[in-house]
Amino acid sequence: MNIGFTMMNHLKKRLTSLLVTLVALTSATFANAAPVPATGWGLPRDVSVDGHKIDWLINATTFFITILFVIMCIWMAAAVVKHGKDHQAEYDHGDSGHHVAFAMAISAVIFLVVDGNLWFNSTIDVNTTFWNYTEAEKHPEAVRIEINAHQWAWDARYAGPDGKFNTADDIVTLNDIRVPVGVPILFQLASTDVIHSFSLPNLRIKQDAMPGMINRMWTTAKETGEFDIACTQHCGTHHYKMKGLLTILKMDEYKSWSDKMSRIHARGYDPKDQAAKWGWAWKKADTNDDGISVEGKPKSAALAPERSQSVSLAPEARN
Amino acid sequence: MQGVMTPADIEAAQHLQHIHETPKSFVKHYVFSIDHKYIAKQFLWAGLLFLFFGGMLAMLIRWQWAYPGEAVPVVGNLLFPDTQGAITPPTYNTIFTTHGLIMIFFAITPIMIGCFGNFCIPLMIGARDMAFPWLNLLSFWIFALSQALVLASFCVELGSAAAGWTTYPPLASQVGTPGLGQSLMVLALFVTGVSTIMGAINYITTVIRFRAPGMTWFRMPGTVWGLWLTSILNALFVPVLGSAGLMLLFDRHFGTQFFLTGAAGGTGDPILFQHLFWIFGHPEVYILILPIWGFVIDFMSFFARKPAYWFRGSIYAMITVTVLSAVVYGHHMFVTGMSPLLGQAFMLLTLVISVPAEILFLNWLHTIWKGSIRLTVPMLFGLGTIFVFGLGGLTGIYLGTISTDLYLHDTMFVVGHFHLTMASAAFLGSFGALYLWFPKMYGRLMNPFLGKVHFWFSTVGLTLVFGFQMLAGYAGQQRRLYDPFQYSYLEGLQDLNRFTTYCAFALAIGQLAFVYNFFYSLFAGKRASQNPWELGTIEWTDCASPPVHHNFDRIPVVYRGPHEYNHPEVLEKLGRDWIGQTEEFDPAADAATSDEVAATA
Numbered sequence: 040m041n042i043g044f045t046m047m048n049h050l051k052k053r054l055t056s057l058l059v060t061l062v063a064l065t066s067a068t069f070a071n072a073a074p075v076p077a078t079g080w081g082l083p084r085d086v087s088v089d090g091h092k093i094d095w096l097i098n099a100t101t102f103f104i105t106i107l108f109v110i111m112c113i114w115m116a117a118a119v120v121k122h123g124k125d126h127q128a129e130y131d132h133g134d135s136g137h138h139v140a141f142a143m144a145i146s147a148v149i150f151l152v153v154d155g156n157l158w159f160n161s162t163i164d165v166n167t168t169f170w171n172y173t174e175a176e177k178h179p180e181a182v183r184i185e186i187n188a189h190q191w192a193w194d195a196r197y198a199g200p201d202g203k204f205n206t207a208d209d210i211v212t213l214n215d216i217r218v219p220v221g222v223p224i225l226f227q228l229a230s231t232d233v234i235h236s237f238s239l240p241n242l243r244i245k246q247d248a249m250p251g252m253i254n255r256m257w258t259t260a261k262e263t264g265e266f267d268i269a270c271t272q273h274c275g276t277h278h279y280k281m282k283g284l285l286t287i288l289k290m291d292e293y294k295s296w297s298d299k300m301s302r303i304h305a306r307g308y309d310p311k312d313q314a315a316k317w318g319w320a321w322k323k324a325d326t327n328d329d330g331i332s333v334e335g336k337p338k339s340a341a342l343a344p345e346r347s348q349s350v351s352l353a354p355e356a357r358n
Numbered sequence: 359m360q361g362v363m364t365p366a367d368i369e370a371a372q373h374l375q376h377i378h379e380t381p382k383s384f385v386k387h388y389v390f391s392i393d394h395k396y397i398a399k400q401f402l403w404a405g406l407l408f409l410f411f412g413g414m415l416a417m418l419i420r421w422q423w424a425y426p427g428e429a430v431p432v433v434g435n436l437l438f439p440d441t442q443g444a445i446t447p448p449t450y451n452t453i454f455t456t457h458g459l460i461m462i463f464f465a466i467t468p469i470m471i472g473c474f475g476n477f478c479i480p481l482m483i484g485a486r487d488m489a490f491p492w493l494n495l496l497s498f499w500i501f502a503l504s505q506a507l508v509l510a511s512f513c514v515e516l517g518s519a520a521a522g523w524t525t526y527p528p529l530a531s532q533v534g535t536p537g538l539g540q541s542l543m544v545l546a547l548f549v550t551g552v553s554t555i556m557g558a559i560n561y562i563t564t565v566i567r568f569r570a571p572g573m574t575w576f577r578m579p580g581t582v583w584g585l586w587l588t589s590i591l592n593a594l595f596v597p598v599l600g601s602a603g604l605m606l607l608f609d610r611h612f613g614t615q616f617f618l619t620g621a622a623g624g625t626g627d628p629i630l631f632q633h634l635f636w637i638f639g640h641p642e643v644y645i646l647i648l649p650i651w652g653f654v655i656d657f658m659s660f661f662a663r664k665p666a667y668w669f670r671g672s673i674y675a676m677i678t679v680t681v682l683s684a685v686v687y688g689h690h691m692f693v694t695g696m697s698p699l700l701g702q703a704f705m706l707l708t709l710v711i712s713v714p715a716e717i718l719f720l721n722w723l724h725t726i727w728k729g730s731i732r733l734t735v736p737m738l739f740g741l742g743t744i745f746v747f748g749l750g751g752l753t754g755i756y757l758g759t760i761s762t763d764l765y766l767h768d769t770m771f772v773v774g775h776f777h778l779t780m781a782s783a784a785f786l787g788s789f790g791a792l793y794l795w796f797p798k799m800y801g802r803l804m805n806p807f808l809g810k811v812h813f814w815f816s817t818v819g820l821t822l823v824f825g826f827q828m829l830a831g832y833a834g835q836q837r838r839l840y841d842p843f844q845y846s847y848l849e850g851l852q853d854l855n856r857f858t859t860y861c862a863f864a865l866a867i868g869q870l871a872f873v874y875n876f877f878y879s880l881f882a883g884k885r886a887s888q889n890p891w892e893l894g895t896i897e898w899t900d901c902a903s904p905p906v907h908h909n910f911d912r913i914p915v916v917y918r919g920p921h922e923y924n925h926p927e928v929l930e931k932l933g934r935d936w937i938g939q940t941e942e943f944d945p946a947a948d949a950a951t952s953d954e955v956a957a958t959a
Contacts, residue, residue, distance in 0.1 A: 080829065080833055080850070080851075080854070081832065081833060082832065082833065082834070083833065083834045083847045090765075092761065093761050093762055093764065093765050096759070096761060096762050097756060097762050097765070097766075097832075100755065100756055100762070104752040104753070104755070107752060108748055108749060108752055111719065111723065111744075111745075111748050112745070112748075114723050114727070115723065115726065115741060115744065115745070118662075118723070118726040118727050118728075118729065118731060119726075119731055119733065119741070122662070122726070122727065122728055122729050122730065122731055123730070123731050123733075124730055124731065124732050125730075126728075126729070126730050126731075127730060127924070128662065128663045128664040128728065128729045128730035128923065128924040128935070129664065129728040129729075129924070130664070130665065130923075130924045130925055130926055131664070131665065131667070131728070132665045132666075132667070132668070132669065133665070133666075133667035133668040133671075133721070133724055133725075134668050134669070134670060134671070138667075138668060138724075139668060139671060142668060142671060142717055142720045142721065142724075143717075145716070145720060146713050146716040146717050146720065147713075149712070149716050150709075150710075150712055150713050150716065153712075153755065154709040154710075154712050154755060157709060157755060157756075157759040157762070158705065158706060158709055158759070160761070161705065161759045161760050161761040161762065162702060162705075164761045165698065165701070165702065165760050165761055166698070169760075169761055169764060170698045170701075170760075189621075230620060231620055231621050232528060232533070232534070232620055232621040232622065233526075233528045233529040233534050233620075233622075234526055234528070234529065234628060236693060236767075236768060238768075238836070240765070240834040240847060241847065243764065243765045244764050244765070245693055245764060245765075245767060245768070246693050246695065247693050247694045247695060249628060249629065249694065249695065250528060250619045250620025250621070250622070250628060251619035251620055251625075251626075251627065251628065252629070252695060254694075254695035255695070266847070267845050267846055267847050269834075269836055269845060270836075271767065271768035271769070271836045271837075272526075272768060273451070273521070273522040273526075273529065273837075273838045274529060275451075275529060275534060275535075276447045276448050276451065277447060278451075278838065278839070278840070279447070279839040279840040279841050279842070279844055280844060282844055282845060
């Protein structure tokens with residue numbers, strides 16, 4: 040029964056060199072087939088006013104953890120090289136007072152520096168920026184957009200000149216969201232069917248669109264251009280095609296576009312078409328998190344309109 | 359109870375556990391066995407089979423990301439004849455969904471907890487069997503039933519589950535994912551949950567009640583600690599998953615609307631499901647890592663021939679993580695519209711977990727420092743586990759922090775991160791354990807050279823595959839995309855995705871070294887001696903390889919901790935660098951130690 044292993048021992052050296060050659064050859068073949076990626080690496084271009092805060096935090100953390108990881112690897116490698124089987128092991132349980140104090144101190148320092156930095160900056164950024172809807176709502180020129188997600192597209196609704204949703208001058212678009220540069224863009228998100236997630240990678244922000252609930256998100260763009268809107272929550276067969284286009288325009292371009300669109304939509308408005316009124320009364324920033332508007336229940340539901348009586352975003356539906 | 363031992367205590371322990379007769383009939387021995395060692399092997403085989411299944415599904419996913427929609431080479435025509443070998447979007451959804459569920463619940467869990475929990479716990483604490491051997495038998499056969507349900511889900515119309523492993527409704531409702539396959543998969547999860555809870559109750563009870571005389575809590579090896587803490591989490595949180603699954607089944611088939619709203623009808627709350635799922639789901643990632651931490655604590659000491667550094671600290675750290683794991687789950691839901699205050703509380707609690715994790719890392723590194731390291735196959739796998747878990751653990755903190763998660767959430771960064779922690783670390787740790795305990799299980803040695811080939815392919819492969827996936831996520835690639843290159847900002851990642859796929863194929867090919875080694879050694883490996891690794895834990899010092907049916911003729915008496923290597927007096931008097939936990943050596947000193955332990959425990 041040992042024949043196999045004895046043979047194996049004889050073949051070991053030959054096998055090793057064969058294996059090394061094989062690995063080298065295969066890697067070379069693979070390297071040829073897949074040339075070093077030249078584009079697309081790293082964070083996508085940041086076109087938001089506040090995205091740099093996230094990028095900075097990511098990069099600072101990468102810096103810290105790279106140091107920690109490298110120390111760990113050097114430590115392991117040095118131990119394996121220096122303290123191999125010829126080294127006499129030291130009999131030490133490592134539970135003396137100064138050992139314990141040392142381990143606790145190192146852990147505390149790492150925690151305070153790396154995690155502390157993350158916690159401190161993230162808490163500030165979340166409260167002053169990313170989840171601070173109250174401040175964003177105060178801006179006189181803020182643009183408000185309602186998004187209704189459904190398999191597999193994004194409906195967008197702008198209030199139009201009257202500032203009210205679900206009226207004749209609303210602009211309604213599909214997978215085409217245009218916003219001006221330099222002012223807060225406030226989104227409110229809902230979904231008709233399943234959970235989607237509205238993601239703007241170039242603005243570093245995303246938020247789930249949930250059936251039965253209105254979620255909020257806001258951002259400010261600093262550059263013009265065309266960017267992808269992505270769905271980041273698995274939402275069924277064509278999840279991968281749930282792509283929209285975000286066009287960031289100069290303020291005057293945006294104004295002329297929205298004026299024109301508003302007129303066009305007003306001409307085509309049919310007051311009897313309930314299906315077209317999927318929007319809701321804008322949820323104020325100081326409302327609670329249950330989608331309950333301070334002004335009372337939303338006028339309509341972002342759901343199949345024929346169901347809007349039984350299935351609504353209204354508070355009673357959620358309580 | 360085991361601090362100071364009187365002869366009466368030791369005698370009483372002999373009668374606490376019966377000696378079961380060795381079964382004579384084929385069925386009782388090989389099919390419906392109540393022997394924990396045989397049940398362990400059953401779990402091992404069942405798990406390895408599904409590991410292969412889940413791994414092949416992973417290869418299909420990788421192919422799809424490298425060459426979206428192109429015919430799968432070699433096996434394509436066989437698997438997908440209707441499309442000339444190409445994967446369609448619905449098939450793709452089934453593949454990634456079932457890959458996740460199979461790997462977590464039907465491959466890693468049975469191997470790590472089912473196999474090593476069953477095999478190691480009684481042997482390492484000096485017990486003749488589990489506390490409830492019949493419950494143990496039931497636990498395996500219920501698990502086998504759940505695996506059968508998984509297989510059945512592939513055979514029904516519209517195929518198996520496709521709503522993602524997280525199974526979020528309303529997508530997981532009949533409207534979002536019609537067909538019996540999704541229901542069968544959810545049912546399989548419920549059934550496997552029943553099996554897991556049975557196992558957990560058994561492990562918890564066995565450790566509390568059946569420790570040999572002298573086996574105090576802190577004389578238990580790290581392995582037993584890890585498996586025991588995992589069992590506590592299983593017993594507490596798997597029922598939550600079970601209830602969520604049952605409610606989902608009711609929503610799918612019996613007209614309830616717990617989670618349904620919107621187009622799926624109803625006035626339920628999809629968020630409720632996410633809370634239930636993640637109350638279970640976050641402890642689950644620790645369920646899958648605590649036993650591995652235990653293995654690593656032991657392996658580092660075993661093969662650095664040095665006591666585990668600040669062993670108590672490591673155990674306290676593991677207990678702390680066990681407790682904290684229950685209160686951090688909200689970081690999976692930062693972008694669901696969670697209350698900002700709640701989100702910030704979850705962020706802080708999540709970051710706090712890095713403290714015990716750092717202590718564990720420091721203790722592992724200190725254990726091998728100034729040791730006398732033997733680079734055996736289990737040791738290599740242990741070091742590999744520290745490496746991948748270090749990478750995966752460190753990258754987790756971006757995701758526990760709200761603002762960085764706003765960008766990284768649901769990208770490939772998350773996928774890379776959790777595959778490095780709960781997949782790669784669990785994979786390497788479990789295989790390390792298999793290489794270590796194989797001689798004890800089957801009485802034969804595995805080939806170390808092939809083991810090392812397997813190690814290098816696995817560790818380098820896993821690191822590259824999931825490291826590159828994190829890079830793709832950093833560049834913004836979302837997870838679960840049939841064709842990522844539909845997005846213009848991801849077009850440049852095609853080469854990266856292809857290269858990752860080649861790495862994944864190499865990783866898969868490297869597993870052949872294990873398959874050959876496993877089967878060859880099983881039937882023709884060199885006979886193992888009782889203690890081939892020269893270790894001091896009970897299964898090596900007091901049991902034959904393989905152990906007899908009732909493990910111990912006499913329940914052993916334990917005198918010391920599990921990590922006594924290179925003790926100066928032992929070196930001097932016995933001329934070897936190890937001493938067994940049950941070896942009587944300088945009884946006066948031993949008695950003094952047990953008094954000390956009794957006083958502090």
